Amino acid sequence: MTQQGRDQLEAELRHLRSTKRREVALRIKRAAELGDRSENSEYEDAKNEQAFVEGRIQELDLLLRNVQVIDEPGRGRSEVVTIGHTVHLIDTTTKEPMVYTIVGPVEASPSEGRISHLSPVGAALLGRAVGDTIRVAVPAGTLELRVSRIT
CATH class of the missing domain: 3.10.50.30 (Transcription elongation factor, GreA/GreB, C-terminal domain)
Structure with missing residues (x-):
C-alpha cells in the first residue's frame, strides 16, 4: 500500500471513531425515546448502522496493523x-x-x-x-x- 493510501485509511478510522460513533449513538438514543423498540424502524436502522460502523472500525484496525507501506x-x-x-x-x-x-x-x-x-x-x-x-x-x-x- 502507498503512504497516501495508509493516510486515507487512518483518516477514515479517525472519522469513524471520533464523529460517526457519536452520530450513530445519538440516533439510537433519539429513536429509543420514540417508544416501543419492537416496531421502531428508526431504532433498527440506527442499530444496523452502528453494527456497520463498528465492523468497519475493526476491519480498518486489522488492516492498518498488518499493512506494509511501499517506498515512494x-x-x-x-x-x-x-x-x-x-x-x-x-x-x-x-x-x-x-x-x-x-x-x-x-x-x-x-x-x-x-x-x-x-x-x-x-x-x-x-x-x-x-x-x-x-x-x-x-x-x-x-x-x-x-x-x-x-x-
Whole structure:
C-alpha cells in the first residue's frame, strides 16, 4: 500500500471513531425515546448502522496493523512500473490516452484512475518500461496499450 493510501485509511478510522460513533449513538438514543423498540424502524436502522460502523472500525484496525507501506517510487528509479507509479498509456487501437496509478487492492478505485497491481491491466504493467506494449484481455475484448510515460 502507498503512504497516501495508509493516510486515507487512518483518516477514515479517525472519522469513524471520533464523529460517526457519536452520530450513530445519538440516533439510537433519539429513536429509543420514540417508544416501543419492537416496531421502531428508526431504532433498527440506527442499530444496523452502528453494527456497520463498528465492523468497519475493526476491519480498518486489522488492516492498518498488518499493512506494509511501499517506498515512494519517486525516490528510486522510475524506469519500470512498480506499485505507486503513475503510468501514462496510449491505446494503440483508438489512440486514446489513459493514466493509471498502480496501487494495492485496498486503494484501488478505477473511476479515480487507481488500479490494483492484481488487476489484469495492473499486473501486465508491472516491470514494464516506456515504449513497451502490453496486450490485456478484459471483459470488452483485448486491449493493446503502449507505455508512454512513468512518473
